[in-house]
Amino acid sequence: MNWTARAVAIAALVFCGLAGWEAARLPAWSAFDGPGPGLVPQILVVLIAVAALGVLVAPGHGEPEGGAESPLRSRGFLGYGGAMLGVALALPHLGFIVSGGLATLLVMRVAEGVAWPAAMFWAVILVGAVTLLFGTALGVPFPPGPAERMLAPLGVLRLG
CATH class of the missing domain: 1.10.287 (Helix Hairpins)
Known part of the structure; x- marks a missing residue:
């Protein structure tokens, strides 16, 4: 090892x-x-x-966590893999806020086994922090999604 x-x-x-x-x-x-x-x-x-x-x-x-078992049998691997694939497919259509929030929920529930209230709490905290840091503080343009279109006129972020 x-x-x-x-x-x-x-x-x-x-x-x-x-x-x-x-x-x-x-x-x-x-x-x-x-x-x-x-x-x-x-x-x-x-x-x-x-x-x-x-x-x-x-x-x-x-030994690695999970031993010699295939990673495809791991809920964690499948949860993270599904979240990454989902973000890649949804980001151009739903924007960062919706696709990032859904991906965080998927990872927290499926991969990490966290209860719904905690998963929703962390999804809001993570997506909110990333939006404020990159969209507001650094001025990085976000892909236009429904939530981004609502926040752009408020000056919270700008659309790309």
């Missing part, structure tokens, strides 16, 4: 090097428009590299 984890961490660092090289070519910030197309990739490269370094330092030991 240690060598497998270290090999994955090394592969992640190689990926980060290549992705960081490409992301560095994109502007991270513009004085006129705010965040540029390179901001999120540059942040993600740093976060992935830090995580990979953490795995190199402390790779862990033992």
Whole structure:
């Protein structure tokens, strides 16, 4: 397990090097428009590299969670996979707020087994925080969905 984890961490660092090289070519910030197309990739490269370094330092030991069983039999894997696929398909039509909220509900209920009230609470908190951070504070344009069209005239976010 240690060598497998270290090999994955090394592969992640190689990926980060290549992705960081490409992301560095994109502007991270513009004085006129705010965040540029390179901001999120540059942040993600740093976060992935830090995580990979953490795995190199402390790779862990033992069997992976779930043992040798196929990930397709795992509710967690299916919940997260379904949420990612659902967001990819729904985002252009429903916008971020609706598709992100539904994906969070799916992950919390199916993958994590959280009760409905807590799942709804965390969906509202997560989507609200992302909307306020990126839509309001950073001025990132959101894909136009029904909720975004209601919030755009209030100045909470702008449409892309």
